[in-house]
Amino acid sequence: xxxxxxxxxxxxxxxxxxxxxxxxxxxxxxxxxxxxxxxxxxxxxxxxxxxxxxxxxxxxxxxxxxxxxxxxxxxxxxxxxxxxxxxxxxxxxxxxxx
Amino acid sequence: xxxxxxxxxxxxxxxxxxxxxxxxxxxxxxxxxxxxxxxxxxxxxxxxxxxxxxxxxxxxxxxxxxxxxxxxxxxxxxxxxxxxxxxxxxxxxxxxxxxxxxxxxxxxxxxxxxxxxxxxxxxxxxxxxxxxxxxxxxxxxxxxxxxxxxxxxxxxxxxxxxxxxxxxxxxxxxxxxxxxxxxxxxx
Numbered sequence: 001x002x003x004x005x006x007x008x009x010x011x012x013x014x015x016x017x018x019x020x021x022x023x024x025x026x027x028x029x030x031x032x033x034x035x036x037x038x039x040x041x042x043x044x045x046x047x048x049x050x051x052x053x054x055x056x057x058x059x060x061x062x063x064x065x066x067x068x069x070x071x072x073x074x075x076x077x078x079x080x081x082x083x084x085x086x087x088x089x090x091x092x093x094x095x096x097x098x
Numbered sequence: 099x100x101x102x103x104x105x106x107x108x109x110x111x112x113x114x115x116x117x118x119x120x121x122x123x124x125x126x127x128x129x130x131x132x133x134x135x136x137x138x139x140x141x142x143x144x145x146x147x148x149x150x151x152x153x154x155x156x157x158x159x160x161x162x163x164x165x166x167x168x169x170x171x172x173x174x175x176x177x178x179x180x181x182x183x184x185x186x187x188x189x190x191x192x193x194x195x196x197x198x199x200x201x202x203x204x205x206x207x208x209x210x211x212x213x214x215x216x217x218x219x220x221x222x223x224x225x226x227x228x229x230x231x232x233x234x235x236x237x238x239x240x241x242x243x244x245x246x247x248x249x250x251x252x253x254x255x256x257x258x259x260x261x262x263x264x265x266x267x268x269x270x271x272x273x274x275x276x277x278x279x280x281x282x283x284x285x
Contacts, residue, residue: 004103014111018118022126026185033181037125038118065180072183087115090108097105 005086007055012040013048017083020058020075028061028072049073057082129182131237132277133174138224139273141167143266146217150262154213190234194227201226214261218254221269222247238280246272 008017015038023029035045052058057079061072075083103111141163148156201223210216225243232240249268253261 009103009111011111011114014114015118018115019122022119022122023182024184028183030181030183033125037121070180087112090103090112090115093103093108094105094112 003085003089005082005089007051008057008083008086010048010051012038012044013052014086016045016048016052017057017075017079017086020073021080021083023074025080028074031071031073034073052079055079055082126182127281129178129184130280131239132281134171135273135277135280137167137170137174139270139277141270142221142273143270146262146265146269149213149217150266157213157217187234194230197230198223198227214254214258217265218250218261221250221265225250238276242272242276 008014016034019034019038020029031045034040035042038045049058049060053060056076059074059076061074063070063072144163145157145160148159205216205219210219225247228239228243229247232238232243246269249272250265253264253268257264
């Protein structure tokens, strides 16, 4: 049976993971930058990030830049593996229908 | 759960993933260094053309051109670091700065006065930094550094009578063209 990850499969979280996995292994995206690129709201992105963080798929770093709070996001190593497995599972479902 | 996912839903999810990846990759292209290549390519075109038109006295403008280039580059880097943070290897940056600092001292000790030799030397020093950075980070900088080094040596030894325009076209031109390549095709 394909290895579908229920946490990742939610449509918004799927796009968040796809975007974060597009970054290099040591790169981190700013919260506002990701929000703008994925056309999400603060609340929507924040809520889904909490779910992904709780599952260990995303790491969240809160810091201050010029005395202003900044949040940087990255896909964790286990998150990248889970996302790759999820994509492979979707591909498998699609191929099995051919 | 997978039994509940139909092939149509899987196709839709994969399309959504591709769309998010494409959006992010387009955005990330702005972080691949092309702004820096354009800034320094323009500076590199301006410097030899100034000497070609105005004689060696025009070299006194070089530090100001480099200062403007450095300020613009720093501004671009600052703006980009607020969007995507890339960890900096401080030891590597210090090693690179040490290479450049010693490189600045060499012509002072050796007493190089010839404008052509000095400019070719400065350009080779910059390309040495590109090659080292390219080897370290596994990027296009290695090939750009090697190709431009070849152009510099060719201009200095083979075409000395057209050294200045050659340096503007092949040195600065290479940086600007690479900037377009990085902007549109890299990653």
